[in-house]
Amino acid sequence: MPSDMILLLGVNHKTTPLAVREQLAMGNGYEQPLHSLRGIAGCKECYLLSTCNRVEILVVAQEDAQVEAQIAKLLFGDSVAPEQYQDYLYIYRNDEAVHHLFMVSTSLDSMIVGEAQILGQLKEAYRHAAELKYTGPVLNKLLHKSFSVAKRVRSETLIGASAVSISYAAVELAKKIFGNLQDKNVLLIGAGEMAELAAEHLVGQGVHKVVVANRTLSRAMDLAKRFNGTAVSLDELFSQLEQADIVISSTGAPNIILHKQDVKPIMRARRNEPIFFIDIAVPRDLDPKLNDLDNVYLYDIDDLHNVVEINKSERDKEAIKALRIVDEESLKFQSWLDNLSVVPTITALRKKADDICHIELERTLCRLQLSPDEQKAIEKMALAISSRLLHDPVSFLKNDSCKEQHDVKVEMIRAAFGLVDKY
Amino acid sequence: MSYSPEVYPLTRITMMGEISYLLFQALLAASCMALVFYGVFFVKQKEKIRTVARLTLLAAGVLQTLYILFRYLQSGYTPITSQHETIVFFAWSVTWAFLSFRWRYTVKNFGTFISLLVFILLLIAAVASRAINPLPPALQSWWLPVHAGIAVISYGFLALAFCGGIMYLLQEHELKSKRFGYFFTRLPSLESLDQLNSHCLATGFVFLTMGIITGSIWARQAWGTYWHWDPKETWSLITWFLYAAQIHQRFSAGWRGKRAAIMAVIGFASVLFTLWGVTYLLGGIHSYAQ
Numbered sequence: 001m002p003s004d005m006i007l008l009l010g011v012n013h014k015t016t017p018l019a020v021r022e023q024l025a026m027g028n029g030y031e032q033p034l035h036s037l038r039g040i041a042g043c044k045e046c047y048l049l050s051t052c053n054r055v056e057i058l059v060v061a062q063e064d065a066q067v068e069a070q071i072a073k074l075l076f077g078d079s080v081a082p083e084q085y086q087d088y089l090y091i092y093r094n095d096e097a098v099h100h101l102f103m104v105s106t107s108l109d110s111m112i113v114g115e116a117q118i119l120g121q122l123k124e125a126y127r128h129a130a131e132l133k134y135t136g137p138v139l140n141k142l143l144h145k146s147f148s149v150a151k152r153v154r155s156e157t158l159i160g161a162s163a164v165s166i167s168y169a170a171v172e173l174a175k176k177i178f179g180n181l182q183d184k185n186v187l188l189i190g191a192g193e194m195a196e197l198a199a200e201h202l203v204g205q206g207v208h209k210v211v212v213a214n215r216t217l218s219r220a221m222d223l224a225k226r227f228n229g230t231a232v233s234l235d236e237l238f239s240q241l242e243q244a245d246i247v248i249s250s251t252g253a254p255n256i257i258l259h260k261q262d263v264k265p266i267m268r269a270r271r272n273e274p275i276f277f278i279d280i281a282v283p284r285d286l287d288p289k290l291n292d293l294d295n296v297y298l299y300d301i302d303d304l305h306n307v308v309e310i311n312k313s314e315r316d317k318e319a320i321k322a323l324r325i326v327d328e329e330s331l332k333f334q335s336w337l338d339n340l341s342v343v344p345t346i347t348a349l350r351k352k353a354d355d356i357c358h359i360e361l362e363r364t365l366c367r368l369q370l371s372p373d374e375q376k377a378i379e380k381m382a383l384a385i386s387s388r389l390l391h392d393p394v395s396f397l398k399n400d401s402c403k404e405q406h407d408v409k410v411e412m413i414r415a416a417f418g419l420v421d422k423y
Numbered sequence: 424m425s426y427s428p429e430v431y432p433l434t435r436i437t438m439m440g441e442i443s444y445l446l447f448q449a450l451l452a453a454s455c456m457a458l459v460f461y462g463v464f465f466v467k468q469k470e471k472i473r474t475v476a477r478l479t480l481l482a483a484g485v486l487q488t489l490y491i492l493f494r495y496l497q498s499g500y501t502p503i504t505s506q507h508e509t510i511v512f513f514a515w516s517v518t519w520a521f522l523s524f525r526w527r528y529t530v531k532n533f534g535t536f537i538s539l540l541v542f543i544l545l546l547i548a549a550v551a552s553r554a555i556n557p558l559p560p561a562l563q564s565w566w567l568p569v570h571a572g573i574a575v576i577s578y579g580f581l582a583l584a585f586c587g588g589i590m591y592l593l594q595e596h597e598l599k600s601k602r603f604g605y606f607f608t609r610l611p612s613l614e615s616l617d618q619l620n621s622h623c624l625a626t627g628f629v630f631l632t633m634g635i636i637t638g639s640i641w642a643r644q645a646w647g648t649y650w651h652w653d654p655k656e657t658w659s660l661i662t663w664f665l666y667a668a669q670i671h672q673r674f675s676a677g678w679r680g681k682r683a684a685i686m687a688v689i690g691f692a693s694v695l696f697t698l699w700g701v702t703y704l705l706g707g708i709h710s711y712a713q
Contacts, residue, residue, distance in 0.1 A: 176594070177613050180614075295681070299601065
C-alpha cells in the first residue's frame with residue numbers, strides 16, 4: 001500500500017552559486033517545466049517556484065526513490081553531473097517540506113530576511129500551477145496556508161518593519177564608496193520590480209537624478225516618471241554610463257550586456273570617477289571582470305548577500321518569533337494532513353455502500369413493475385438506510401478524541417468493511 | 424644666537440634639563456593615551472570615547488608645543504637640528520596638521536591612524552639622543568626655523584595623505600574582495616578618503632615647494648650657490664617631482680582612488696628617505712642630524 005508524500009526539492013542562494021543557478025534547466029518560465037514535472041510517473045500534484053534566488057519544486061507523489069531522481073534530473077538538466085547533485089540540492093519530505101515552504105513564504109529563508117517580494121513570487125508561481133490544474137487538494141491547501149502564515153508573521157512580528165532588502169544593502173555599499181549620495185546619478189538598466197525597489201531606496205537617500213534605460217521605451221518612461229527622471233533607450237547606454245555613478249542592472253537578457261572592454265574607455269571618459277554597478281539580474285547582465293577595473297565596483301546578487309549579513313543580528317530576535325509561528329503552523333498543517341488519510345477511507349466506505357445499493361436496487365427494481373415515482377421512493381429508501389448505517393462508523397473515524405490512533409482506526413474500519421487496498 | 428653655556432648658572436641648566444625631560448615624558452604619555460583612547464574608539468565606536476580621545480590628542484599637541492618652546496629656551500636656537508628634535512617636530516606637525524584638518528571636516532576613524540603614527544614617531548624620538556649639541560656655524564641663521572620648519576610642516580601634511588592612502592587601500596580591498604572584515608564598517612567612504620588625499624597633498628605640496636625654495640635661497644647665502652646636488656637636495660627634488668607628477672595627473676588625467684593612494688604611500692616613503700635615509704646612507708654636507 002504505497003502512500004503519498006509531499007516532496008520538496010530545490011536549490012537556493014545558500015546552497016548553490018549563481019553561476020550554477022543560471023545554468024539550471026528549470027530556471028526560465030513556468031509552463032514547460034510544469035508539464036515535464038507532471039509527466040513523471042507517480043507525480044500527482046506539482047508546483048514550481050523560480051526566483052532569482054531559488055528554484056524549488058514541490059510535488060505530491062508516491063513514495064518512491066525514482067521520483068526524486070527524476071525530478072532532480074529535470075531540475076539540473078545537463079548542466080550538472082548527477083554525482084554532484086547532492087552538493088547543491090536540498091530535499092525535504094512531508095513535515096520538513098511543509099516547514100521549509102513556510103520558511104520561504106515568510107521570507108525567513110530569504111537572502112534578506114523580512115523582504116516582502118517572495119510572497120508575491122510565491123503567489124505568482126502558484127497561479128501558474130493552478131491554472132494548469134496541476135495542484136490538487138493537498139497542494140492547494142498547503143500553498144494557501146503558506147500565504148496565510150506569511151501574513152500572520154508579517155502582522156505579529158516586526159520582521160517586515162525593518163525589512164532591509166537588497167536595495168538597502170545596495171545603499172549601504174553606495175555610501176561606503178561615495179559617502180554622500182546627494183549629487184550622484186542613478187542609471188537603471190531594465191525596468192524590473194527589483195530595480196524599481198532599489199531606485200526607490202536611493203531616491204530616498206536624495207540622489208540627484210534617475211535615468212531609466214530599457215528596451216521598451218514606454219515602460220522606461222513610466223518608471224522614469226515615478227522618480228522625476230528621464231527615459232532613454234538601450235542604444236544610449238554607453239553615453240549614459242559616462243554620467244552615471246550608480247548603475248542597477250536587471251534586464252532579462254540571456255547574455256552579458258556590458259563587458260569589461262566596453263567599460264574601460266568609459267572610465268577614461270569619466271576621468272576615473274568611481275562607478276558602482278549592481279547586477280541583480282539572473283542570468284547576470286554584467287561581466288564579472290568589471291570588478292577588476294580601478295574605481296569600478298561590481299556587486300551581483302550573491303555579493304549583496306554578504307553585505308546583508310552584517311546587520312542581520314538586529315533582526316534575529318524577530319526572526320526567532322517568526323520561526324515559532326512557522327513551527328506552530330507546520331504542526332497544524334501536519335494534523336490536517338493526518339486527518340486527510342481518514343478522508344479517502346470515508347470516501348471509499350461511502351462508495352462501497354452506494355455501489356451495493358445500486359446493484360441491489362437494479363436487481364430488485366427490474367423484477368417489480370413500479371411507476372417511476374414508486375421506483376424513486378424505493379431508491380431513496382435504500383440510500384437512506386445505507387447512509388444511516390454508515391453514520392456511526394464515519395463519525396468514529398472523524399472523531400478527534402484519540403488522534404494518535406488514527407492509523408489503527410483507519411485500518412480497523414478498512415478491515416471490517418473489506419476496503420483493503422482501495423486507496 | 425650662538426649657544427654659550429656660561430650665560431646660565433649650572434643649577435639652572437640642570438633644572439631646565441629636568442623640566443625638559445619631564446615634559447617629554449608627559450607628551451609621550453599623552454600621545455600614548457590618545458592612541459589608547461582612539462584604539463578603544465576604533466573597536467567600540469562610541470562617541471563619548473572619541474571626544475575623550477580628541478581632547479587627549481589635543482593635550483598631547485599642546486604638550487609637544489610646550490616641549491619645543493622649552494627646548495628653544497634651553498638651547499637658544501630652533502630645536503630642529505638633531506635627530507630627536509627633528510622627529511619631535513615631525514610628530515608635532517603631524518598632530519597639528521591633523522587637528523587643523525579635523526577642525527574643517529571629519530574623516531571617520533582617521534584619528535586612530537594618525538595617533539598611531541604620532542606615537543611611533545615619538546617612540547623613535549624617545550630612543551634617540553636628547554643631548555643638546557652646539558649649533559654648527561652653517562646653521563646659525565634665521566633661515567633655520569624658516570626652511571626646516573616649513574619643510575617639516577609639509578611632511579606633516581604629506582603624512583596625513585599617507586595615512587589616508589593606507590586607509591583607502593584597506594577600504595578599497597574590502598569593497599573589491601567583497602569580504603567585509605573588521606575594517607569595513609569602521610573605515611570611512613572611499614570618496615572622503617580620496618578627497619582627504621587631494622587636500623592634504625595640495626597643502627603639503629605648497630609647503631614642500633616653499634621649503635625647497637627657502638632652502639635654496641639659504642644655500643645661496645651660506646654656500647654661495649642655489650643648488651648643490653647634495654644628496655638631500657636631490658632627494659627633496661625627487662620627492663617634489665613625485666608629488667608634482669601625482670597632482671598633475673590628478674588634474675589632467677583624473678588619477679584618483681587607488682592609484683592616488685599608492686602614490687601617496689610611495690611619496691611618503693620618499694619623504695622618509697629624504698629625512699633619514701639620506702642622512703645615514705648617503706651623507707653629504709646637508710646631514711647635520713647625526
